[in-house]
Amino acid sequence: MNGPAVSGPGVNAPGVNGPGVNGPGVSGPGMNAPGLNGPGARQTFGGGPERRSRAGRPPQARPVPGRRESGARPELRAFNQLALGSYNEKLVIESIRQAVSTSRVEIAERTGLTPQAVSRITRNLLTSGLLTEDARQPAGAGKPRVPLRLRPDAGSAIGVHLDPKMITVVAVDLCGDLLDQRHLPLPERPDPQWCLAQMTRLALESAEAAHPASEALLGVGVAVPGPLDTHAGLLLDPPLFRDWKHVALKAELAARLDVTVIVEKDSTAAAIGERWLGAADRADDFVYLYLGAGVGSGAFLNGDVYRGRTGNAGEVGQLCAIATGWLTPEGGPTLVPECAPTSTVVERARAAGMVVPPGDAAYEWVCAAAGSGDRRAVAVIDEVARVIGLGAAGLIDLLDVELLIIGGPAVLPAVADIYHRQITAAVNGFPMARHLREVEVARSHLNRAAAAVGAASSVFHEVFTPSLGSRTRTAHPDAV
Structure with missing residues (x-):
């Protein structure tokens, strides 16, 4: 087996060496590989500066594995406390991530914290190196409001x-x-x-x-x-x-x-990932419908990720099985072929008479054919998407959310419209409360890398x- 193909951009940005940063020293040469669009190019999800983000609670910051520590600096203060200072400190960080760049006055307005508390917290975060003053944004009229943003290299x-x-x-x-x-x-x-x-x-x-x-x-x-x-x-x-x-x-x-x-x-x-790196509309509750080798879902409910008691919430296949009658002799749900979209699409395209090439690119080949208007390919993906849509309708009935995001390796650009059309029709046509609510079906910002x-x-x-x-x-x- 050959080594992995590096498909992302190269990096030559400097490390964290500025004042106030007391993270661990890391020795070794910097990388200078050129990016796909020139030296140091990076890819950004969620549309660059307009991206909106979310965040969590600590494991401890660690030096890059495999590197020798120089011992020059202790760890970043903001990352080596399990409590990260306080709930209010996290609340300030959350507010800044959502806004990308914002002033102390605006943070106080959004969080309900006093201006004095915001000033103290942001001063600590600036000292630790987690935040920086955003010179790219203009200050407000009257008394200057210096915008703050997260330091990406922190x-x-x-x-x-x-x-x-x-x-x-x-x-x-x-x-x-x-x-x-x-x-x-x-x-x-x-x-x-x-x-x-x-x-x-x-x-x-x-x-x-x-x-x-x-x-x-x-x-x-x-x-x-x-x-x-x-x-x-x-x-x-x-x-x-x-x-x-x-x-x-x-x-x-x-x-x-x-x-x-x-x-x-x-x-x-x-x-x-969608909540962290998505746009502003990902700030509310939503369900993410993930289509890859299998089909599953993830959800943000009441402002936080919902995993369930064991971490296995979101098994859409069970809902698809019940909706389509794929049951065991005992009457329980069984595996639905459409809930393995990449393999099922290839099998059904071949059964429809398409000469699909072998190998890992077979699914992409069928999707390209569908994108070019091949009726057999379109019909195959249309049926797979229809069945997945039935499971998605069950999710909407169960969770009563107004935003459904679809993404994953199976949602290739050539067939994204087919999945979008079928799933949109299902989640707005079948749920019990369809007359009270219109579900927006949006495409993932992350998609294949989700x-x-x-x-x-x-x-x-x-x-x-x-x-x-x-x-x-x-x-x-x-x-x-």
Whole structure:
């Protein structure tokens, strides 16, 4: 197996060396690989400066794995406290992330904190190096209102997506810039230990590539298909992975990488990424419908991610099975072919007489044919999307939200309109409360990279999101 193809931009931004930054010193040369659009080019999700973001609570900041510490500086203050100062401090960070750039007066208005409290908190965050004054934005009339924004190089995270066909690894900075991206196709029946070794290697390489743009690696997020035990970090027995039973992903990767590791279901990770790196309309509650090798969903309800008791909320396939009558002899739901869209589309296109080439590009080939107007390809994807839409209608009835986001590797540009049309018709045509509410169906800003970027965003979400009743994943900075 050849090494991974690096498809993301190169990085040559300087590390965190400015005044007030007391994170760990990291030795080694900077990266100078040219980006896709010139030296130092970065990809930004969510439309650049207009992007809106969300965030979480802490694992501890750690130096880039595999690098030798110089001992020159202690860790960033903002990242080495489990409480991150206070709930109010997180509330201020959240307000700044949502606005991208905002003044202290505006922060006080949005959060309800006193101007004195906002002034004290922002002074501490400026000293720690998490915030910077935004010279790009004009001050207000009268008394100057100096806008504040997050420093993108104040922190980064690695996101790993384990898919039945591919391992994808990304490095993302604190403001959503994609610093590095790597892909590795998987053999037909990947061995768990082999996959763990490759995930470790790719994560280390991605952290190394991202290092010049951010010295503070906050952790590694891993997105995987369900079912899983998110608390223990166990991948239990996913239907599209043979011989993967009770694989201790979290403990294994934490030991190999020596950083905090968070494990999320892929659809939940995608929802977190969309909330973090999406536009302003992602600030309200929504459901993310994730289409890839399988179909799942993630949700933000009452302002926070909803995982369920075991971390396995959002199994859309069960709803599709009930809606379409795919039941076991005992009357329970069974696996619905349409809920494995990439493989089902290829199988049905061949059954319809299309000469689909073999290999991993077969699904893309059928989608391209549909985009070019091939009636057989359009009919196949139309039917798959119709069945998935029935499951989505069940979600809307269950959760009563007004925003549904669709994305994932299966939603390629050539067929995005087909999925959008069928799912929009279902969620606005079938639910009981359809006369009271119109559901907006929006396309993901992350799309094919949703799970990997979402996995990295889940680290930020743990560190920064204010939540009075939140679940704490780690009881100690070195816990796994």
